[in-house]
Amino acid sequence: MTKILKKIYIGLIFLFLYAPMFTLIVLSFNKSKSRAKWGGFTFQWYGKLFGNSMVMQALINTLLIAFLSALIACVIGTIASLAINKMGIVMKSTLMGVTNIPMLNADIVTGISLMLLFLFFRFKFGFTTILLSHITFNIPYVILSVLPRIKKMNSSNYEAALDLGATPVYAFFKVILPDIWPGLLSGFLMAFTMSLDDFIITHFTKGPGVDTLSTKIYAQVKKGIDPEMYALSTLIFLSVLVLLILVNTLPAGNKKKKEID
């Protein structure tokens, strides 16, 4: 009895979480442009999607910003984590405190604070200001997933490599990087996801004419959303589903390998 109740409960929560996904997938096949009416089944929005240059440009911007900001955050964050690991308690807790600010602070405050910075120093609002902002809120995710890995790492391996004549950079790539790789990868994915899903910070730091999918959708909310957007998000959802299944089978494989070792 309780087993059935448990399953019903999980089922209801998943229905709640996934109901909007199904709605959007259904809307992507809706012939009518209105969200309230079902006008018959069609594939036309999928066809029109690739011809809609505004949506495609927003998609390219979104993916480019997510990829670049996650990549740069990984470089800065990993280098910083190596240093934080060797720091004294005062320096370390100060720097970690600062690192926590973008994660714990409200997005709206992070957004306006960056907007004020860019206004004050007369930055040209556009792709660069969005990228700088995304790197800023992505670095904490990288540090928080890489730092525990570095702490667990055996530092004598690295010292041994140096004693045997490796340069620090060579030793980093051959000794440290393989050790912290899983943490770095999950940091990258987390950062990429956060950047992709961000609207609020992009809203305050974007310039006219440069849009990500989020800001494009926000601009369309009042006038009515292009159904191509539903088609696009269905495609993204399905490809991520496949990708995440692949990614989630990888760590399981690593664990097994370790157990054998």
Add this chain to the structure above:
Amino acid sequence: MKSNKFVKMLSIPYVLWAVAFIIIPLLMVFYYGFSNKEGKFTFTNILSIFQAVHFKSLYLALLLALISTVICILLAYPLALILSSMKGKNDHLIVFIFILPMWMNFLLRTLAWQTLLENDGVINNVLQFLHLPTLHIINTPAAIVFGMIYNFLPFMVLPLYNVINKIDQNTINAARDLGANYWQTLFHVIFPLSIPGIISGITMVFVPSLTTFVVSEMLGGSKILLIGNVIEQEFTQNSNWHLGSGLSIVLMIFIIISMVITSVFDKEGEGNAL
């Protein structure tokens, strides 16, 4: 020793980045918040929170954020218990199921709820078909709470699941051996050990709920103003950065309070989900 010094120097790029893009921007919020258009020091922007419109929006935001946080705990706690009781094979799968919706754009997900909740929307059509009373919650505070719970529930489930999953099965077995029944074990053993997860979940749900302007704009019509909406309008429509910054400082006071509470209860960072 030499290599240690070299390694510490590696923090320089990040320290510079953090000063330029975290510290200085925050100081600028404080500068604008405590000054007027002539650049003179003033408390006017901060004190304007006591104007009826602003105070009402802050009060409503606090109230709705509180309600949605409480409902999130009530929904997430049993779920985390059930999920951890099935532990073993599907650790990754569970995290994956909760992160997956984040890849479908946040605005589209919220918009989909608008379609579902509308007076002649999908849910009401189903209810009508079943001859049940229909829901009229779109454009009310109830719809905003609904949207907050939907968007931020995963941030409550994940830390709770992490903490409960880490509880040593032997501790639970010991309680049972000593004669505690299921509910006694739950209240006296599992619940106290899961407090770091609850606290971390509370901040992760409360802060975004308190400060959102998107959920309230999409599901609340444009008539219900939360403090987030007021701040957003000051920046994007009225271009009154001084007032917007002043209200943001007030908002930050509430965020800092919840940060302090987190750091007191969650010293080890055990509740960190991500």
